[in-house]
Amino acid sequence: MPYDPSEPLKDRITDIGPRHYGEFLPPVIKKNKGKWLYHEITQPGVLVHVAESGDKIFSVRVGGCRLMSIEHIREICDIADKYCGGYLRFTTRNNIEFLLEDESKLKPLIVDLKSRKFAGGSNKFPIGGTGAGVTNIVHTQGWAHCHTPAIDASGVVKAVMDGIYDQFGSMKLPAPVRVSLACCLNMCGAVHCSDIAILGIHRKPPMVDAEWIDKLCELPLAIAACPTGAIKPAKTADGKKSLEVNAERCMFCGNCYTMCAAMPLADELGSGIAILVGGKLSNRISKPKFSKVVIPFIPNEPPRWPSTVAAVKNILDVYAKDARKYERLGDWAERIGWERFFEKTNIPFTHHLIDDYRFAYTTWRQSTQFKF
Amino acid sequence: MGKHNTPMLDELEKGPWPSFVSDIKQQVENGKQILKDAPEDLLGVMELSYDDKVTHWKHGGIVGVFGYGGGIIGRYCDQPKMFPGVAHFHTVRVNQPSSKFYTAKYLRSLCDLWERHGSGLTNMHGSTGDIVFLGTTTDHLEPLFFEMTHELNQDLGGSGSNLRTPSACLGQSRCEFACYDTQEACDNMTHQYQDELHRPAFPYKFKFKFDGCPNGCVASIARSDMSVIGTWRDDIRIDQAAVKAYVGGEFAPNAGAYSGRDWGKFDIQKEVIDLCPTGCMCWDGSKLEINNKECVRCMHCLNVMPRALRKGLETGASVLFGAKAPILEGAQMSTLTVPFLPMESPFSELKELIEKVWDWWMEEGKNRERLGELIQRKSFQEFLRVIELGPDPRMVDEPRSNPYIFWKEEEVEGGWTRDIDAFRAKHQR
Numbered sequence: 001m002p003y004d005p006s007e008p009l010k011d012r013i014t015d016i017g018p019r020h021y022g023e024f025l026p027p028v029i030k031k032n033k034g035k036w037l038y039h040e041i042t043q044p045g046v047l048v049h050v051a052e053s054g055d056k057i058f059s060v061r062v063g064g065c066r067l068m069s070i071e072h073i074r075e076i077c078d079i080a081d082k083y084c085g086g087y088l089r090f091t092t093r094n095n096i097e098f099l100l101e102d103e104s105k106l107k108p109l110i111v112d113l114k115s116r117k118f119a120g121g122s123n124k125f126p127i128g129g130t131g132a133g134v135t136n137i138v139h140t141q142g143w144a145h146c147h148t149p150a151i152d153a154s155g156v157v158k159a160v161m162d163g164i165y166d167q168f169g170s171m172k173l174p175a176p177v178r179v180s181l182a183c184c185l186n187m188c189g190a191v192h193c194s195d196i197a198i199l200g201i202h203r204k205p206p207m208v209d210a211e212w213i214d215k216l217c218e219l220p221l222a223i224a225a226c227p228t229g230a231i232k233p234a235k236t237a238d239g240k241k242s243l244e245v246n247a248e249r250c251m252f253c254g255n256c257y258t259m260c261a262a263m264p265l266a267d268e269l270g271s272g273i274a275i276l277v278g279g280k281l282s283n284r285i286s287k288p289k290f291s292k293v294v295i296p297f298i299p300n301e302p303p304r305w306p307s308t309v310a311a312v313k314n315i316l317d318v319y320a321k322d323a324r325k326y327e328r329l330g331d332w333a334e335r336i337g338w339e340r341f342f343e344k345t346n347i348p349f350t351h352h353l354i355d356d357y358r359f360a361y362t363t364w365r366q367s368t369q370f371k372f
Numbered sequence: 373m374g375k376h377n378t379p380m381l382d383e384l385e386k387g388p389w390p391s392f393v394s395d396i397k398q399q400v401e402n403g404k405q406i407l408k409d410a411p412e413d414l415l416g417v418m419e420l421s422y423d424d425k426v427t428h429w430k431h432g433g434i435v436g437v438f439g440y441g442g443g444i445i446g447r448y449c450d451q452p453k454m455f456p457g458v459a460h461f462h463t464v465r466v467n468q469p470s471s472k473f474y475t476a477k478y479l480r481s482l483c484d485l486w487e488r489h490g491s492g493l494t495n496m497h498g499s500t501g502d503i504v505f506l507g508t509t510t511d512h513l514e515p516l517f518f519e520m521t522h523e524l525n526q527d528l529g530g531s532g533s534n535l536r537t538p539s540a541c542l543g544q545s546r547c548e549f550a551c552y553d554t555q556e557a558c559d560n561m562t563h564q565y566q567d568e569l570h571r572p573a574f575p576y577k578f579k580f581k582f583d584g585c586p587n588g589c590v591a592s593i594a595r596s597d598m599s600v601i602g603t604w605r606d607d608i609r610i611d612q613a614a615v616k617a618y619v620g621g622e623f624a625p626n627a628g629a630y631s632g633r634d635w636g637k638f639d640i641q642k643e644v645i646d647l648c649p650t651g652c653m654c655w656d657g658s659k660l661e662i663n664n665k666e667c668v669r670c671m672h673c674l675n676v677m678p679r680a681l682r683k684g685l686e687t688g689a690s691v692l693f694g695a696k697a698p699i700l701e702g703a704q705m706s707t708l709t710v711p712f713l714p715m716e717s718p719f720s721e722l723k724e725l726i727e728k729v730w731d732w733w734m735e736e737g738k739n740r741e742r743l744g745e746l747i748q749r750k751s752f753q754e755f756l757r758v759i760e761l762g763p764d765p766r767m768v769d770e771p772r773s774n775p776y777i778f779w780k781e782e783e784v785e786g787g788w789t790r791d792i793d794a795f796r797a798k799h800q801r
Contacts, residue, residue, distance in 0.1 A: 003518035069399035077476035118394035120385025131629030143421035162387030172632030187697030283586035
């Protein structure tokens with residue numbers, strides 16, 4: 001029985017939650033769940049997992065665009081039906097994994113995936129994203145769907161992945177490199193623990209739409225939203241309630257705009273990209289680390305953001321040449337010292353990079369140990 | 373093609389990486405979505421943003437389905453006349469199955485549903501883990517929800533000041549490192565807390581993420597208010613013959629993960645023993661020994677020699693609290709709170725713990741204050757009192773260096789009430 005708009009609550013079903021994962025597991029996984037013995041990456045993007053029973057499952061990992069059409073999803077389904085008995089999964093980092101039990105279908109699948117191109121010429125299903133390489137960039141909505149971004153997301157990711165494409169399909173870096181993008185510092189895609197983070201930032205204080213602000217916003221909430229107390233009540237010349245921003249105290253977090261649509265701060269010249277490096281999530285060898293700001297600002301350069309692509313490539317190249325095996329980018333920077341990091345990458349160290357927020361002192365150097 | 377000229381976006385069709393522009397164009401050309409003009413107008417509004425370098429989306433209004441306070445995000449274009457196809461372009465979050473395994477059949481049924489009720493564009497997946505249906509109008513929301521629940525047995529995810537859609541790494545389904553069943557934990561907890569997920573009652577968002585081991589593939593330590601990370605507390609199992617096979621070059625170290633460069637012959641001393649963060653391993657040329665009592669389970673040796681070393685058998689999880697992105701007090705990672713918790717279904721210990729945490733946060737938390745910020749404001753000690761847990765040196769990197777201890781009166785002999793006259797009897801003014 002279809003939905004009846006005259007009785008919207010009739011036969012309503014709620015709170016049933018997601019479908020049970022068990023419905024979607026390939027039989028070989030159902031059988032061997034919790035009994036996997038080891039795995040091997042036989043070539044970039046291709047994994048085999050071996051169970052205690054001797055059973056094997058093969059996975060072919062391909063990069064995907066997070067922004068994806070249902071036409072494309074249906075093509076993915078057709079491939080899964082043809083080679084994988086209809087089974088596939090998506091990874092945390094927007095990759096797609098085709099799952100096969102039958103090894104004889106592995107080669108034909110790979111050949112097929114490599115042959116598929118979009119009309120514009122790009123690959124539909126690049127194979128890779130495993131081991132000591134660059135895997136897919138996790139990212140946010142950007143100009144495709146969000147109201148607070150400082151930058152686009154999908155376009156920057158496309159440009160950067162084109163620039164470092166070779167690293168997606170190979171495993172020749174000293175360690176895995178995780179690149180992430182968040183289009184503002186709300187960080188829907190929390191990028192603060194990434195080897196390389198591309199982050200949208202603003203540099204102009206919010207404007208105040210004084211004619212409308214009292215109608216559009218709860219003024220006390222906007223005042224309370226400011227972490228530096230830079231917003232205070234004001235009145236317009238004709239007596240309307242409004243707000244005033246002490247621009248010198250603004251750190252451009254955009255939290256006021258989140259609370260109040262009458263305080264826009266995105267700007268053609270003011271907004272752009274900051275690059276952070278050296279974060280990690282894994283506990284392997286060293287503890288998880290935050291990413292650190294090394295380039296405070298790169299202008300928005302649509303459609304292909306050449307300065308940002310060049311900056312990421314440069315950092316990646318220097319790291320690849322200089323780091324030891326198993327050193328994540330942050331481990332390498334700490335071993336050589338951040339003074340050497342800036343020297344080797346030829347990135348200028350500016351006053352913007354010295355912390356002056358909450359935990360600033362913990363990042364200053366209280367030691368005479370430094371390198372000339 | 374097309375009613376909009378998109379020379380800037382067209383530049384993003386070039387290059388080897390999959391082009392989202394080409395993909396949207398194929399939806400424009402071949403798609404049968406009910407909101408016919410949506411993909412084309414999305415390209416149009418994005419091109420406009422590429423021209424003037426600022427977004428053209430406005431704050432969301434209050435839209436949703438009856439009885440839920442989350443799952444739908446209102447979105448409106450600020451140039452509705454130029455781009456009527458995306459003038460109203462709301463997002464629908466669909467709660468993904470644990471660790472994102474699918475059958476083609478099920479994915480197709482989602483595509484069909486979205487073709488009937490939206491733009492034909494998605495995110496696979498959103499940052500928190502949901503399947504995201506990108507862009508529809510308010511009139512489609514109730515029919516979509518009705519068909520999704522009735523025909524697909526599928527519910528919405530979380531948004532706003534709710535429990536957000538929990539997510540998990542793939543865990544035991546295909547990983548030898550997983551220390552508990554992350555899929556089951558995620559699914560069980562998601563079903564248990566449907567009310568918290570759909571109806572906002574919290575000060576702000578709250579996220580669970582389930583990592584099967586300290587490698588942390590689902591990023592729980594950075595991205596969730598409660599991070600559940602698999603661990604073990606007995607000994608790493610060693611297959612000495614397999615260790616020799618790695619040393620002898622019969623097995624590829626790191627499961628082949630570093631094979632793209634010639635790093636020279638595998639050197640167990642240099643690559644494993646010397647890199648162990650606690651120096652708890654030794655290799656005498658024929659036997660590998662691990663002083664398990666000193667091991668911090670960083671996973672390095674297991675990652676390098678997965679066929680020789682296996683996690684212990686007494687497995688469970690460490691539970692950490694308080695991670696969040698920078699807004700507002702600065703980014704935080706989760707803090708180790710429960711070093712070891714058994715993780716057997718139905719996860720009663722974990723549920724008991726989280727309910728204590730939520731009670732406190734709902735009582736004490738300010739509007740839009742994440743748990744991690746509340747713990748900082750009220751102190752970690754206060755947090756431990758609330759969850760009825762004693763202090764443990766594992767919870768800190770080091771003891772405090774300042775001596776400003778907030779002693780409680782009951783801790784001090786004789787209490788705090790004193791007689792100034794008795795004091796003056798001994799000490800002249």
